[in-house]
Amino acid sequence: MKPLISNKKNLCFVLILLALGLSPLLLQMGVIQSSSFVLFLGKCICFSIAAIGLDLIWGYTGILSLGHGLYFCLGAYCMGMYLKLQATGGVITDFMKTGGLTELPLIWKPFNSFFLTVILMLAVPAVLSGILGYLIFKNRVKGVYFSIISQALTWTGYSLFIALSPYTNGNVGITEIQSLFGSIRGSANFGHFCGVFYLALVVLAGVYALSVWLTNCKFGKLLIAIRDGENRTYFSGYCVSSFKTAIYSFSAVLAALAGALYINFNGSITPSQMTISYSITMVIWVAVGGRGTILGAVVGAILINLCEYNLSSGAMVDLWQYLIGGIFCVMILFFKGGIIGLVTEQLPATFRKLKNTDRKPVRVKAKKEGVNHA
Amino acid sequence: MKVKCIIPAILAFAMCLSLISCGSGAKETTSSGGETVTVGLLHSLTGSMAISEEAVRDAEVLAINEINAAGGVNGAQIVYVEEDGASEPSTFATKAEKLIDENKVKTVFGCWTSSSRKAVKSIFEEYGNLLWYPVQYEGMESSSNIVYTGAAPNQQIVPAIEYLVNQGYTKFFLMGSDYVFPRTANEIINAQLADAGAEVVGEEYADMNQTDFSSIIAKIEASGCDVIVNTLNGTGNVSFFKQIAEKNYTAEDYMTMSFSIAEEEVTTIGADILKGHMVSWNYYETTDTAANEAFVTAYKEAYGENRVTSDPVEAAYDAVYLWKAACEVAGSFEPEDVIAAMESTEISYEAPEGTITIDGESHHCYKKVRIGVVNDGGLIDEIYATPDAVKPDPYLTSYGWAAEVQPLS
Numbered sequence: 172m173k174p175l176i177s178n179k180k181n182l183c184f185v186l187i188l189l190a191l192g193l194s195p196l197l198l199q200m201g202v203i204q205s206s207s208f209v210l211f212l213g214k215c216i217c218f219s220i221a222a223i224g225l226d227l228i229w230g231y232t233g234i235l236s237l238g239h240g241l242y243f244c245l246g247a248y249c250m251g252m253y254l255k256l257q258a259t260g261g262v263i264t265d266f267m268k269t270g271g272l273t274e275l276p277l278i279w280k281p282f283n284s285f286f287l288t289v290i291l292m293l294a295v296p297a298v299l300s301g302i303l304g305y306l307i308f309k310n311r312v313k314g315v316y317f318s319i320i321s322q323a324l325t326w327t328g329y330s331l332f333i334a335l336s337p338y339t340n341g342n343v344g345i346t347e348i349q350s351l352f353g354s355i356r357g358s359a360n361f362g363h364f365c366g367v368f369y370l371a372l373v374v375l376a377g378v379y380a381l382s383v384w385l386t387n388c389k390f391g392k393l394l395i396a397i398r399d400g401e402n403r404t405y406f407s408g409y410c411v412s413s414f415k416t417a418i419y420s421f422s423a424v425l426a427a428l429a430g431a432l433y434i435n436f437n438g439s440i441t442p443s444q445m446t447i448s449y450s451i452t453m454v455i456w457v458a459v460g461g462r463g464t465i466l467g468a469v470v471g472a473i474l475i476n477l478c479e480y481n482l483s484s485g486a487m488v489d490l491w492q493y494l495i496g497g498i499f500c501v502m503i504l505f506f507k508g509g510i511i512g513l514v515t516e517q518l519p520a521t522f523r524k525l526k527n528t529d530r531k532p533v534r535v536k537a538k539k540e541g542v543n544h545a
Numbered sequence: 546m547k548v549k550c551i552i553p554a555i556l557a558f559a560m561c562l563s564l565i566s567c568g569s570g571a572k573e574t575t576s577s578g579g580e581t582v583t584v585g586l587l588h589s590l591t592g593s594m595a596i597s598e599e600a601v602r603d604a605e606v607l608a609i610n611e612i613n614a615a616g617g618v619n620g621a622q623i624v625y626v627e628e629d630g631a632s633e634p635s636t637f638a639t640k641a642e643k644l645i646d647e648n649k650v651k652t653v654f655g656c657w658t659s660s661s662r663k664a665v666k667s668i669f670e671e672y673g674n675l676l677w678y679p680v681q682y683e684g685m686e687s688s689s690n691i692v693y694t695g696a697a698p699n700q701q702i703v704p705a706i707e708y709l710v711n712q713g714y715t716k717f718f719l720m721g722s723d724y725v726f727p728r729t730a731n732e733i734i735n736a737q738l739a740d741a742g743a744e745v746v747g748e749e750y751a752d753m754n755q756t757d758f759s760s761i762i763a764k765i766e767a768s769g770c771d772v773i774v775n776t777l778n779g780t781g782n783v784s785f786f787k788q789i790a791e792k793n794y795t796a797e798d799y800m801t802m803s804f805s806i807a808e809e810e811v812t813t814i815g816a817d818i819l820k821g822h823m824v825s826w827n828y829y830e831t832t833d834t835a836a837n838e839a840f841v842t843a844y845k846e847a848y849g850e851n852r853v854t855s856d857p858v859e860a861a862y863d864a865v866y867l868w869k870a871a872c873e874v875a876g877s878f879e880p881e882d883v884i885a886a887m888e889s890t891e892i893s894y895e896a897p898e899g900t901i902t903i904d905g906e907s908h909h910c911y912k913k914v915r916i917g918v919v920n921d922g923g924l925i926d927e928i929y930a931t932p933d934a935v936k937p938d939p940y941l942t943s944y945g946w947a948a949e950v951q952p953l954s
Contacts, residue, residue, distance in 0.1 A: 204647070205643075205646050205647035206646055207642040207643050207645070207646035207647050208643075208646075208647060210642065211639060211642075211643070214639070265685070265952040266725075268952065269685075269728065269729060269732060269950075269952075270728075330752075333723060333724070333752075333753075334723070336723075336724075336725070336728065340725075341723070341724055341725055341728070342660050342724045342725070342753075343634075343659060343660045343663050343724075343725050344634065344660065344663075344664075346663040346664055346666065346667065347663070347666065347667045348667075349667075354671055356642075356668065356671040356672055357671060357672060437635055437638055437639070438638060438664075438667055438668065439634065439635070439638055439663070439664045439667070440635075441633075441634040441635065441660055441664065443633050443634060443635065443660075444635060449633075480639070480643070483628065483629045483631065483640075484626065484627060484628045484629065484640070484643070488590055488627045488628070488629050489590060491591075491629065492591050
């Protein structure tokens with residue numbers, strides 16, 4: 172039964188991947204009219220990567236991080252610095268000059284090289300989260316206390332990035348940059364766009380496969396064990412804090428990867444992605460999609476963002492945040508397993524019930540069931 | 546069994562697909578027949594900036610309705626699509642793209658903060674569309690795809706400092722929120738004051754959300770300044786002025802010159818506290834022109850007697866009329882034709898603040914500068930105005946002292 176369930180989810184993921192992968196082609200054929208929408212799908216791909224990371228620590232390990240925006244931004248800024256230097260030709264930027272700098276600061280220099288950028292983009296969040304995770308988990312800080320620390324962390328990051336405006340351009344962030352492959356907007360740059368889009372899609376597929384593999388092997392079972400009975404896992408002789416640190420680091424790297432891809436689509440990054448509210452939004456994606464399933468994170472991130480994209484305009488413009496909030500409340504109250512839980516467990520259970528009531532010849536019982544349903 | 550397992554998968558997929566298709570079908574705005582032209586309004590209607598940006602959006606809607614009632618532009622009725630930027634620059638970028646590419650708008654009126662403008666700037670440039678930006682800002686920028694209908698620094702900051710120096714103020718204390726506008730403004734002011742021979746006795750920045758100003762007030766007291774140049778934005782102003790009033794300081798003790806306090810902020814902070822303090826803008830609700838009388842009446846009629854007009858509100862209103870004038874000169878709605886018309890012909894409009902003209906070279910507007918003082922009633926009285934509209938100079942190239950504040954390129 173178990174492998175069958177996971178297979179079915181994987182099938183579903185492949186279908187989503189196919190739908191996403193076909194969208195640029197449909198755009199080219201004229202079935203989808205607006206390229207901005209497909210570009211937004213690209214951003215959704217990045218969000219799903221971040222959501223997978225969050226799901227690994229929250230859904231599987233039971234660590235609720237409300238500060239993943241920090242790692243998302245670290246990745247995005249690393250890539251942004253490289254892209255900005257590409258745009259300016261490696262000389263100092265206007266905001267550095269306004270901040271009183273006369274030459275390219277040391278911290279920017281490695282970002283002249285793409286190779287170093289990729290390494291730093293992954294290493295900076297990995298090392299930072301590794302050190303923080305080690306200290307936090309070694310001291311057995313958990314539950315709501317960890318959530319509070321994670322919020323404080325992202326807020327610290329936000330304040331630092333605002334305060335260091337000669338290096339980071341404050342709250343304006345890094346703007347006026349193009350993607351890794353050049354401009355991606357307009358029909359003339361469709362090739363560039365496809366490059367970025369399929370790169371993101373391949374990364375998503377890789378991250379998904381890696382995460383599914385990780386959760387199915389012994390390491391994944393241990394994460395679930397930590398979630399369901401941390402003390403028992405300790406007593407079984409496992410060093411829980413190392414496992415927690417490892418998965419926290421891994422999810423930070425995924426968030427950074429997502430950020431680095433995201434900036435290619437968005438063309439700018441500001442510290443507002445580092446705020447607490449943005450970090451909580453990421454948690455909402457996972458909660459609505461269904462935590463504890465990798466597929467749920469992907470579905471949640473894509474659906475919530477599509478909803479926001481479509482609802483926050485036109486007639487709904489004043490109401491959309493209430494709507495999204497309403498969806499979130501209903502999901503949490505009635506569908507604890509999120510969309511995936513609803514589709515794989517609650518709906519089939521209802522179907523089964525209905526089928527059984529059809530077959531049952533006993534009249535009284537059927538009547539009772541019917542009343543329940545009404 | 547197998548079939549039953551696939552059902553959920555199909556369901557999930559169908560949900561995705563339905564949302565995707567729902568997104569791809571560009572929303573057709575219904576028209577009442579006849580020719581129409583679609584424009585976009587892109588402001589924060591939720592989040593921390595909503596309180597400021599909604600007033601600006603209202604002014605744009607008012608102008609659009611007025612133009613439609615008078616027969617439209619080039620015979621076409623204006624239809625507008627609203628998007629919410631949610632006070633977040635990345636959302637602004639996504640929504641700008643959606644308006645341009647999906648709704649096929651001919652132009653967009655929008656943004657307030659510099660960060661949101663910078664986030665959408667390259668998008669407007671890459672698509673070749675046109676943004677009308679209605680707020681005074683720090684300058685050092687120009688784009689062929691943006692028209693700035695608010696003041697450039699030389700139409701607000703520089704004349705205000707000049708005025709203060711002429712009034713005999715010599716010791717300046719610079720105070721602002723910690724973001725790009727105050728930082729750049731103070732850099733300009735420092736250079737200007739050094740040239741004028743006045744002294745800067747202190748420069749302090751407050752966090753955007755700061756509510757406790759006691760340490761800054763202590764520094765002000767210790768500095769012995771005779772005027773405070775205030776570039777605080779948002780809630781910081783409320784806290785600062787309340788706390789300075791609690792110490793029983795009035796405008797006679799510490800005169801302030803503010804660049805982000807307009808009629809609306811006076812209402813929030815309280816006229817009793819702000820009475821006698823100076824501000825610098827291009828327009829006040831009290832500005833004495835026939836066009837302004839009509840504008841204030843129409844604005845209050847549409848949105849309520851207690852609403853006030855202010856400089857950004859007026860600049861947003863002007864933007865729609867300037868776009869109309871440019872479209873009429875171009876004889877087209879296409880952004881490239883409109884831009885070409887602006888660059889080749891002088892587009893001007895009889896605005897509430899007086900005649901404003903687009904400078905084809907810098908895409909900013911010629912505007913009169915007015916220094917005002919807050920009065921008892923919460924409105925602002927003009928105490929000095931430049932005789933003519935000032936030519937916009939976003940890079941301050943016509944000022945010798947500004948060489949070091951200009952950007953690299």
